[in-house]
Structures are given as C-alpha cells and as structure tokens.
Amino acid sequence: MNDPLPAAPMPDTIANDLALAIHEHRLMPGTKLSEEELGEIYGVSRTIIRAALQRLAHDRLVELKRNRGAYVAQPTVREAREVFEARALLEPRTARSAAERITEDDLAALQRHIDEEHAAIDDGEAGRALFLSGQFHLEIARIADQATITEFITQLVARSSLIIALYWHRRGALCESHAHHALMRAFAERDADLAEELMKNHLLDLLSSLDLRNRTSAPASLREALGA
Amino acid sequence: MNDPLPAAPMPDTIANDLALAIHEHRLMPGTKLSEEELGEIYGVSRTIIRAALQRLAHDRLVELKRNRGAYVAQPTVREAREVFEARALLEPRTARSAAERITEDDLAALQRHIDEEHAAIDDGEAGRALFLSGQFHLEIARIADQATITEFITQLVARSSLIIALYWHRRGALCESHAHHALMRAFAERDADLAEELMKNHLLDLLSSLDLRNRTSAPASLREALGA
DNA sequence: CCGATTCGGATTGTATACAATGTTGTGTCG
DNA sequence: CGACACAACATTGTATACAATCCGAATCGG
Known part of the structure; x- marks a missing residue:
C-alpha cells in the first residue's frame, strides 16, 4: 500500500x-x-x-x-592538499557536534562500523576496509545532524579515496584503526573537546601519510596501461 | 589559431x-x-x-x-539554518586566509565589486545587487586560493540567495554594505584576525535578518499560486 | 628514413521518437 | 449533490538514430 x-x-x-x-x-x-x-x-x-x-x-x-x-x-597534488584542508576545516567541528549529541544507538552503530572495518582488514579486503573507514567519518557527520555539511564531507571522503589511491605511501596496515578507536572512546565519554582534537590530528596524520611531492597525473594512467 | x-x-x-x-x-x-x-x-x-x-x-x-x-x-527552514552554519564554518577562516594573501590587485578587484553593488542598488536593481553581494563573498574565497572550498562556498552562496528570497524579513536597504566595507578595510590592512571576526559576525547578522520561525514549504508554494 | 597529411574507425554530442507515469477533467453511481 | 472511477491529456523517462569530433594508422612527399 x-x-x-x-x-x-x-x-x-x-x-x-x-x-x-x-x-x-x-x-x-x-x-x-x-x-x-x-x-x-x-x-x-x-x-x-x-x-x-x-x-x-x-x-x-x-x-x-x-x-x-x-x-x-x-586529483593533482594541489587538489589533494585542498581536499584535506577542507576536511580539516569541516570535520573537527563536526566531530565536536557529534560528541555533544551522540546517543547510545549511535555509539553502537559506530562500533559496528569499526568491527566491520576490522573484519575486512582481516579478510584482506583492503578496498572494502578503506571504504568502511570513510563510512566511519560519514557516520560521525550524520550523527552531528547537519545534512548540508555531511554532503560536503561525503564528497571529500570519496575524493580522499582517489587521493589515497594515487599518493598513499606508508604501508602500515592498521594505521587508522588506532585513531578511530581513540575517537570512539572520546564519543563514548561525550568529550567534545577531545573528539575535536583527535579528529584534527587524525586528518593531519592522514595527510602526512601521503607522498605529495610531485606527480603530473601522467604516471598514474601509464601504470594503468602497463599493469593491466 | x-x-x-x-x-x-x-x-x-x-x-x-x-x-x-x-x-x-x-x-x-x-x-x-x-x-x-x-x-x-x-x-x-x-x-x-x-x-x-x-x-x-x-x-x-x-x-x-x-x-x-x-x-x-x-529550501526548508532547517536547510536554511544548515546553509548558514556551513558558511559560518567555512567563510571566516577563508577570510583569514584571504587577508594573509591578498594583493593590491585583489584589493582593487574587491573595491570594484563593492562599487558595482552600490551602482546596482542606486539603480534599483535589487536582484543584481544581491547577486553582486554574493560575488563579493566568492571573490574573497578566490583570493584565499582554495579552489575546493571556493566551490563549496559558491554553492552555499547560491542557496543563500534562495533562502533570502523565501525568508528575508528586514527591509533595510544597505544592510550589507556596511559589513562589506568593514571587511574591505580589514583586508586593506592585512588584519587577518579582524577579517575572520568580521566575516563571522557578518554571517550571523545575515542569519538573524531572516525570519526562520516556520514554513513547511507548502505556504511558499501557496503564496506563489495566490500572490502571482 | 623521417615527418606531415589524410583517410578510416571509434566515441561522444545532440536530436528525435516512443514508452511510462502523473494529472486533470468528465461521467456515472450512490 | 458529492465522491469515486475512468479516460484523455500533458509531461517526464528512456532508447535509438544521426551528426560532429577526435584519435590513430597508413600513405605520400621531402
């Protein structure tokens, strides 16, 4: 009906x-x-x-x-920087809002996201893990209950995935898990200041884990052509 | 060729x-x-x-x-609020960056924008004045040299125009002129702190000049049908 | 032998034709 | 007289056909 x-x-x-x-x-x-x-x-x-x-x-x-x-x-190197600068502008304050409003249900949902992410990592599904990692950030934005900002973050997270594909350097496996766990604890304790600070540092860590020295965008397509 | x-x-x-x-x-x-x-x-x-x-x-x-x-x-009342909250998150920091980087040419361009805006007001072209007012904000974002954030602001400014069409209340004519002039002075003196603060207050003023008490989006279309 | 040029194939850009859906007006039944 | 049902219309959704553009290879000329 x-x-x-x-x-x-x-x-x-x-x-x-x-x-x-x-x-x-x-x-x-x-x-x-x-x-x-x-x-x-x-x-x-x-x-x-x-x-x-x-x-x-x-x-x-x-x-x-x-x-x-x-x-x-x-994305060019410049675009990569800009995307993370935009995220640094939006997400810490969003994390603060989320911490102030978060409910028990939200906490459970976030925890599920983290668990799924770990499961994907354990199964060797790196791509899926990366996606879920992005979803974690989106879930926070959703909890903050700001649809407009959430949309911007959605776009930035997706673009970040492209940037990571091109410029990822550190090969550490559980590079992000730690940061996400720390954020979870801050949310659980409704510590808005801490959540904001952790998110800020998390994004800086992400940015610093990229190799943004140069790349004219040609190498990537070449690798594509040769690899596959 | x-x-x-x-x-x-x-x-x-x-x-x-x-x-x-x-x-x-x-x-x-x-x-x-x-x-x-x-x-x-x-x-x-x-x-x-x-x-x-x-x-x-x-x-x-x-x-x-x-x-x-x-x-x-x-836009709904809620969307209206969200748009201005997003602007409040993005534009003050952008104004700061602009103040730190602004050149003499940029200053001249900004001044031209303001002059055009005044000319439009004097000619009774309210719509064009509103558009130019938005362009002033965009020009600042452009000066900050952050293409990604500038795009977000572009979208938010355009949506603001719709919000103003629906919820504008104060009929003061040169409501914004003063704020834009004050910003100009801050830029001219490269006072980043002041520029950031002025932009923040300017956006709060804009928001408070709206009547966001209610409107389920139905009244608007009704008025459309009955009024015109 | 190397470079410029032109022709052919492939892919996208646009217009048009057809199908599906929503709306409105009319007619009939209660 | 009012409400529901149905049919005709109008508008959008999708597919297909044609035109324009680009890329690459073969050919011609230097």
Missing part, C-alpha cells in the same frame, strides 16, 4: 555503484569509462550512463573530457 | 544562465521549469535542458521530482 521509497532512479543507482567501485579501489584513477561498455554492463542505454557520469563528474570522482570521454579522476 | 577555451558546453551555459536568474530572484522558488518550454527558449532539445537541470539539482538550486518535473528549490 505504501511506497515510501520512490525506487531510486536508474542513473543514481549506477552512479552509486560506480562511486563504490572507485571508493574501494576497484576502479583506479585514470581508468576510461566508456559509455557503451557501461551501458552493456548495466543493461541500459547510454542516456542513463551519461546521467550517471555527469553526476560523478560533479562530485569530482570522474573527469569528463569533451568529445573524449569520461575517466576516473586523477 | 588558438582556442584555449574549448567553448563552454551548451548544458553548462544554460545552467549558468538559469543559476544567474535564480540568484537575481528573477526565477522565484517554486517556479516550475518545464523541459519543453526551456528547450524552446534556448533553441535546443530537451536532452540539453535535462543535463542543465540535473546540474542545478545537484547544486540544490532546483528540485527534481520524479515524473513530475523540475522546480526552483524551496
């Missing part, structure tokens, strides 16, 4: 699917996204695919080159 | 044109944007129009209702 969900439109479904693949590093930066090929994969016409690609391009996950097609974006 | 500009694609041109009309309050919230009608106006097929509308929808300037068409967005 009731259809509260109007059934997600096709283009958004596909866009989300592609975004997930990008987030999990199954689609690497520079990969060409042919309209016809995607159309066959999803069993729809290019019309739908184009809409999905346009949406992803707006989120900077895909770069649309006129008359040349769509490619998984390759 | 040289075409450095690949000629803006048609959809973006139209999207910008519509965004400008919305920003200048020539298109009011709730206005229906028929695909065929727009197609005739711009002399293109619905394909192009749909792409433009999709882009505007992503920026929250247009609301796409499935199988029902596109309408100029009507």
Whole structure:
C-alpha cells in the first residue's frame, strides 16, 4: 500500500555503484569509462550512463573530457592538499557536534562500523576496509545532524579515496584503526573537546601519510596501461 | 589559431544562465521549469535542458521530482539554518586566509565589486545587487586560493540567495554594505584576525535578518499560486 | 628514413521518437 | 449533490538514430 521509497532512479543507482567501485579501489584513477561498455554492463542505454557520469563528474570522482570521454579522476597534488584542508576545516567541528549529541544507538552503530572495518582488514579486503573507514567519518557527520555539511564531507571522503589511491605511501596496515578507536572512546565519554582534537590530528596524520611531492597525473594512467 | 577555451558546453551555459536568474530572484522558488518550454527558449532539445537541470539539482538550486518535473528549490527552514552554519564554518577562516594573501590587485578587484553593488542598488536593481553581494563573498574565497572550498562556498552562496528570497524579513536597504566595507578595510590592512571576526559576525547578522520561525514549504508554494 | 597529411574507425554530442507515469477533467453511481 | 472511477491529456523517462569530433594508422612527399 505504501511506497515510501520512490525506487531510486536508474542513473543514481549506477552512479552509486560506480562511486563504490572507485571508493574501494576497484576502479583506479585514470581508468576510461566508456559509455557503451557501461551501458552493456548495466543493461541500459547510454542516456542513463551519461546521467550517471555527469553526476560523478560533479562530485569530482570522474573527469569528463569533451568529445573524449569520461575517466576516473586523477586529483593533482594541489587538489589533494585542498581536499584535506577542507576536511580539516569541516570535520573537527563536526566531530565536536557529534560528541555533544551522540546517543547510545549511535555509539553502537559506530562500533559496528569499526568491527566491520576490522573484519575486512582481516579478510584482506583492503578496498572494502578503506571504504568502511570513510563510512566511519560519514557516520560521525550524520550523527552531528547537519545534512548540508555531511554532503560536503561525503564528497571529500570519496575524493580522499582517489587521493589515497594515487599518493598513499606508508604501508602500515592498521594505521587508522588506532585513531578511530581513540575517537570512539572520546564519543563514548561525550568529550567534545577531545573528539575535536583527535579528529584534527587524525586528518593531519592522514595527510602526512601521503607522498605529495610531485606527480603530473601522467604516471598514474601509464601504470594503468602497463599493469593491466 | 588558438582556442584555449574549448567553448563552454551548451548544458553548462544554460545552467549558468538559469543559476544567474535564480540568484537575481528573477526565477522565484517554486517556479516550475518545464523541459519543453526551456528547450524552446534556448533553441535546443530537451536532452540539453535535462543535463542543465540535473546540474542545478545537484547544486540544490532546483528540485527534481520524479515524473513530475523540475522546480526552483524551496529550501526548508532547517536547510536554511544548515546553509548558514556551513558558511559560518567555512567563510571566516577563508577570510583569514584571504587577508594573509591578498594583493593590491585583489584589493582593487574587491573595491570594484563593492562599487558595482552600490551602482546596482542606486539603480534599483535589487536582484543584481544581491547577486553582486554574493560575488563579493566568492571573490574573497578566490583570493584565499582554495579552489575546493571556493566551490563549496559558491554553492552555499547560491542557496543563500534562495533562502533570502523565501525568508528575508528586514527591509533595510544597505544592510550589507556596511559589513562589506568593514571587511574591505580589514583586508586593506592585512588584519587577518579582524577579517575572520568580521566575516563571522557578518554571517550571523545575515542569519538573524531572516525570519526562520516556520514554513513547511507548502505556504511558499501557496503564496506563489495566490500572490502571482 | 623521417615527418606531415589524410583517410578510416571509434566515441561522444545532440536530436528525435516512443514508452511510462502523473494529472486533470468528465461521467456515472450512490 | 458529492465522491469515486475512468479516460484523455500533458509531461517526464528512456532508447535509438544521426551528426560532429577526435584519435590513430597508413600513405605520400621531402
């Protein structure tokens, strides 16, 4: 009798699917996204695919080159810095708000996220672990109950995934787990100051774990071409 | 011999044109944007129009209702608050950065913006004055040289214009002029602390000049139907 | 032998045609 | 007379066909 969900439109479904693949590093930066090929994969016409690609391009996950097609974006060094500066501006204050408002249910949900992340790491599913790591940040934004800021963070987290694909250096496995656990404790104790500070440092750590010396965006596509 | 500009694609041109009309309050919230009608106006097929509308929808300037068409967005009270909270998070720090980096040329450009704004006010072009007022904020973000954050602010400023259309209360004419002038002085003196503080207060003033007591978004469309 | 040029294939950009859905007006039944 | 049901219309959603553009390879000329 009731259809509260109007059934997600096709283009958004596909866009989300592609975004997930990008987030999990199954689609690497520079990969060409042919309209016809995607159309066959999803069993729809290019019309739908184009809409999905346009949406992803707006989120900077895909770069649309006129008359040349769509490619998984390759953020520049500068863009990488800017994304993390924007996150540093938004997320610590968001973590503070979340700590002030968090409920027991929220805490449980966050803990589940962390557990899932660990499970993915143990199973060797690095891509999925990275995605869940991003979801942890998003969950915090959601708890802060600021939809507009949450959307910005969503976009920044997704772009961070691309940046990590291109510039990740440290190979430490549980690099983030520690930071997320510390945040969890701060939330559990409703320590807003601590949560804000931990998030700030966490983002600085993330940034410093990247190798942002140079990269003209050419090497990445070359590696793609040669590797696969 | 040289075409450095690949000629803006048609959809973006139209999207910008519509965004400008919305920003200048020539298109009011709730206005229906028929695909065929727009197609005739711009002399293109619905394909192009749909792409433009999709882009505007992503920026929250247009609301796409499935199988029902596109309408100029009507931000809710909550959305209005969130937009200004996001601005309060981003713009003061951005103003600080701008103050630290600003050049003489930038100062001159900012002054021109203010002068244009005054000219528009004097000419009774309220819509254009509002647009230019937004451009002032954007120019500051541009000076801060953070493209990513600038994009966020661009979107927030545009949405603010919709919010003002729906919730503006104070009818004071030069409400903003004073604040912008004060900011100019802070920039001229490279006083980063002052610039940050002034921007923070300016945004609080803006927010407090709105009447955000209630409005379920239905009244707005009703007034639309009855008033005009 | 090397470089510029042109032709062919492939891919995207746009328009149009058709299908699906929502809305509105009318007619009938209670 | 009012409410419900149905049908005609209008608008959007999707697929397909055609045009424009770009890339690469083969060819021609130096």
